[in-house]
Amino acid sequence: MKRGSTTKNASGSQGRLSGNASSSASKKIPPAMIASGLNGKKQGLRAEKPSALTRSSEVNRMVHAPTKAVSPLVKNGLAKKFRLDPELLVKIHDHMVKTRALEERMIKMFKQSDGYFWLGGPGEEAFAIPLGMNGKVGQGVQYDFWHLHYRSSGILMPMGLDPMGCIRQMKNVVADPHSGGRNFANHLSIREWNVVPITSTIETQYLTSIGSAIAQKQEAKDSLTVVTGGDAGTAEGDFASALVWSSRPGNELPLFMIVTNNSWGISTASCTQHGDKIIADRGKAFGIKTRQINGLDVEESWFAIREAMDYVRTERKPFLMEATVSRMYGHSSATGANLVAGEADPIATFEEQLAAADIMTPKEMSDLREEYNAQMMEMAKRVKEEPMPDPSTIYDYTYYGQKGRYW
Amino acid sequence: MKRGSTTKNASGSQGRLSGNASSSASKKIPPAMIASGLNGKKQGLRAEKPSALTRSSEVNRMVHAPTKAVSPLVKNGLAKKFRLDPELLVKIHDHMVKTRALEERMIKMFKQSDGYFWLGGPGEEAFAIPLGMNGKVGQGVQYDFWHLHYRSSGILMPMGLDPMGCIRQMKNVVADPHSGGRNFANHLSIREWNVVPITSTIETQYLTSIGSAIAQKQEAKDSLTVVTGGDAGTAEGDFASALVWSSRPGNELPLFMIVTNNSWGISTASCTQHGDKIIADRGKAFGIKTRQINGLDVEESWFAIREAMDYVRTERKPFLMEATVSRMYGHSSATGANLVAGEADPIATFEEQLAAADIMTPKEMSDLREEYNAQMMEMAKRVKEEPMPDPSTIYDYTYYGQKGRYW
């Protein structure tokens, strides 16, 4: 990879970010903290847990670095003119590839009968990774809370998600750190980072997100609550509840509501069910700031997310964002989990751009992919030897700290 | 009362009605049918059941009559220039007064311990009566369906609601035609007119309304479903569900959604809970036609309702209307059921206008009021002698047609 050899343009139509960021700085609100390290080293099998309080200045430096001269290597004006620092782009790419490698390994595991069910987020990486990287990560009300959809491995990857933990959940072994072999793949739960248990029940997370946002409104200065869900799910009344509760006059909540729109709910096309052609518009009647973005584009996502998060952090008011994403392997293993023709691949697009901008070479990128694929395969192999949960444990943790049958 | 002595102005800013109506006529869709007779006679104790298929031409004649010269009796320009025919205005007034007399009698019954609980619609008459008068009343999918809020006696009065039935329900006697003494006052149910049982469960009517509108979309040319509810209730997700389901692309429903906004949910002021300052705006993201009106004004209500209903009947698409109303006796008997200072009285306003326009004299109006009051008192007296339901009947009608204990 070639560092520092690319272009940077902070003055485009999306240039509101720096304005917002500096205004937030002037209000002495700490900027969003980056969730993952940036040292560019390939991470080992065991992801390090990042410290929530580090690296914010590092990110700021990269995002707000003075504009550099356009690289001579950008070809024919066709190549994207990146605004983000190459180092950051490379890091984002790294997380994207790692996330994809994890998901594709889990799909393979399903096909090899090492797990009963898969669903996840391939096609959402260009949006998910920037989202996760801009989180304020830690435990308790001073940090961001995450009420997430079941396609969110990409959001947590930059925070330091351990792929082995996901693979353990996929294989429902006892060492699964998210549910002890009780729950489906990608039903993640990480209390240290305020990631509340992901449930299958569509849209209920929009309800629970209200509560952590209330606590943050009352007790924290700059943490926020993120809630994500799919497009079809917005038909549930629970989505409307989040709009109502987050916009109560005088009691607006620091709630960042996100809809990842992949145009489908299982087999049902959105356009057959949704008169709300722009889902984000539903926030308008409530005076909620809204925006629809292309979540398949890394930089558009990055800047939109930064801007929205800055707004929510500083204004303590809600924001509703709709991001177009794709569903590359269809809904889940229940519908085959095969690559779906016509679904956009945000990593492929990003890699073309990175190559065209001479930030990474195709070879570097394929090496990286292969390395992650190998790591994931290795993990999947290891997990086969791990024990299942013991039947005697079925009652454990019905209550906090309780073990064994209690009645 | 003086007939024909008033003004009529069909060319004001709300003059879209005649355009719409004639366009509907040109599409050979029968116009809305009026629900109640217009012969101007005081009705006896037992309201006549009107025929659903009569009088439409009569109404049309009155509404679309050519503009007359302004009456010299209209004072100082302060008086309202009515656009509706005096005969119709008198009829509306009659229903309003009768409805009010019924509700006030039921309040008195509560205070005299002739009934455990009261809630109802004083303050909504200027909107409710025009709504009921424009219904297409009858049984089955070719007629309008009514999924109503618990303040709806005024909507049903022009259809021929029997006040004695309401008073019986208030006293929970066995002859209560709506629930056999099982349900609260104003929890009306009239299958002959497609009035589905009114339930206390806030907002669930917005869900059930979806179904009858689907049936009408599939099987009827010009009938529609009316659903009404309060402002606070729109915070329930069920309200959003009606928006979603009624606007499915290609499957839009003939659903007339109404929110009667009295600014309160029991003790809670709307402005403290609702970021959606105009509730009707919530329809916009769905491409639903919306309108906010002053439901305290008879003519504004009349024309807005006609226009909306014509649209729904002919276009077979939804309409969302928000009508400002008042809550003259507070929420219910649970909060005292006393006249609340500052709550607008739409009948008082209307009567001032009618007097100013020389359509009725104050004496005529107070005579009418007294006559209805006397009728209602007489009914309340009669009902005291009526028997309560028998305890042996508690299982009856758990299933259709079933009587007695069945298991």
Next chain:
Amino acid sequence: MATMVQALRMALHYGEENLGVKNIFGEDVGPPLGGVFTATQGLKTSWNSPLDERGIIGAAMGLAFAGSRCVAEIQFADYIYNTIDLLKLAGNQCWASNGMWNLPMTVMTPVGSGIRGSIYHSHSFDATMTHIPGWKIVMPSTPADAYGLLLSCLRDENPTMFLIPKALTRVRGEELLPGEPEEKELKAMIDAPLGDRSQWKARWPEIGDYSIPLSQAKICRSGNHVTVVSYGRTMPLCNQAADALAQEGISVETIDLRTLWPYDWSAIVSSIKKTGRVLYVNEDTEVTNFGEHLIRRTVDELFYELEARPRLLAGAFTPGVGLADPLEMASVPQLGSITEAIRELAHERA
């Protein structure tokens, strides 16, 4: 021999053609998928709804109010729990209007374990549902019963809840329905092809009006020593257990309740009067469980005829069924635990 989903499909088709069914809807119920268990493939009135269970039940009620008979599906019973208030309303509208209204509507939803569905795709619904008055509730354990019971639901004037034991959806029946073509032929006629289905149309065999009255249990195995009452997924297991125990000289009478409410009490009474011993088996969690109602009634009416205490074998009272195989096995009744429970009951001294 049709599978249960095939039988359901044929019954729904019969309903469309003969019983006035005008709408069959729910999440992914219409083309192209025809239901996540394929129960609604190829039907002419099936359509996809918004992802909104409350809307689905509400719409069904509204259709029923309008006299338009419908079948609404909730994709998994796990997702019906946000509609309990509506189910209570659907069950009370006739009563609340003192007999004025009736709601002819059918809700169907897959229930229970058996597909490694883990926490959110394994819930039972019989306990919660039997506590809601005003419905008729059925749960078949064979394709033929599924067909016949569904027809009766589609004829009923009241709301009917059709619980589909998801573990049995692909199990073939032993009985042929009248007019049912052989397996391959049936598949070719009514199973949607893989791949592009846009041109596909089902060809429906002529299955007659084979209906099974509601509130009629079925004796699956006759016996004298022990009565076992079950329904749904655990029913075939009870039958297998009975067959195995016959080898040990234990004569087990198994009863498929089929209609959970109002249920066939007289069938249970006759059997218990004969055996003096009864085991109720279901897989819902065991606290405030419908089997406990049946035990209570048994105690109420047959206490002095019992030779041993009446028993319940049901799901463990845990917040869910865990995904890992050992967890699911330990959480809900299996062949082993059923056999053991019957054996123990048979051997208990009177």
Next chain:
Amino acid sequence: MATMVQALRMALHYGEENLGVKNIFGEDVGPPLGGVFTATQGLKTSWNSPLDERGIIGAAMGLAFAGSRCVAEIQFADYIYNTIDLLKLAGNQCWASNGMWNLPMTVMTPVGSGIRGSIYHSHSFDATMTHIPGWKIVMPSTPADAYGLLLSCLRDENPTMFLIPKALTRVRGEELLPGEPEEKELKAMIDAPLGDRSQWKARWPEIGDYSIPLSQAKICRSGNHVTVVSYGRTMPLCNQAADALAQEGISVETIDLRTLWPYDWSAIVSSIKKTGRVLYVNEDTEVTNFGEHLIRRTVDELFYELEARPRLLAGAFTPGVGLADPLEMASVPQLGSITEAIRELAHERA
């Protein structure tokens, strides 16, 4: 002697001051009304929520996730039935995360008949709730118990469901709470005045940390012939019946379960071992009723110690409680029917 709502108010105040309660919310819970039963008048952290029960329960869960202890009220239990999925989630989050998360939150809601609430203000919730794992469920029958149990709920690390028997909200207790001022004084201190309340502030008496451990039943009357187990509205009726029957020479032991889940089984066992006869009384509808669970367990563990069949007296299985007096009286247990049931049980030949 405080009424139950006054006791609740004082317990909530204690919770705000000493147990970290930061939000008490629900429909009409904040000023000016302070709850439709006035249970939340004058509290410093109480506020009015949107009219949205799903939002209320969701918000409570989110607050609990954030470690912020709260009390959420559902105005009537009749309106909690659109949140059952959420209650199931609240009850499973610790288990689903294999012990990682806990949700310290309390939901309170008035239940049952007794105020002529008719179809939509008379529902019980104990049957449905006891079928949901992961919660602790309480239901007091006296002001002092209400105070003490609520404190324990507010200390618990798990979701707790506090059922308020609405018929008893204005009934005065027989015991004084430690530090409780006399009736008039208390009223002047903590009951909001009629009319304008905008300037009013409660003055709180110093009630101590009088808490009642969860899962501990209370023997209300000691006796040898019959055990009666109840809770909530029917509990005082059972005690009255016991007192009346004492005149007839029938010695009744009455047990107030107080915590419905996990309940005090050993208290029940000891009593039944003494009496050999038990009647369970509650007012929820009788099919798939929590009392049927208690009967099942009684049969499971004490079958051979029973001298008569164990009984349940519960609400009639109707879709609602009718408004008219004769209907309500016939639908749920009353003093007469309770007395009769105990008498019959006492007289049944062993």
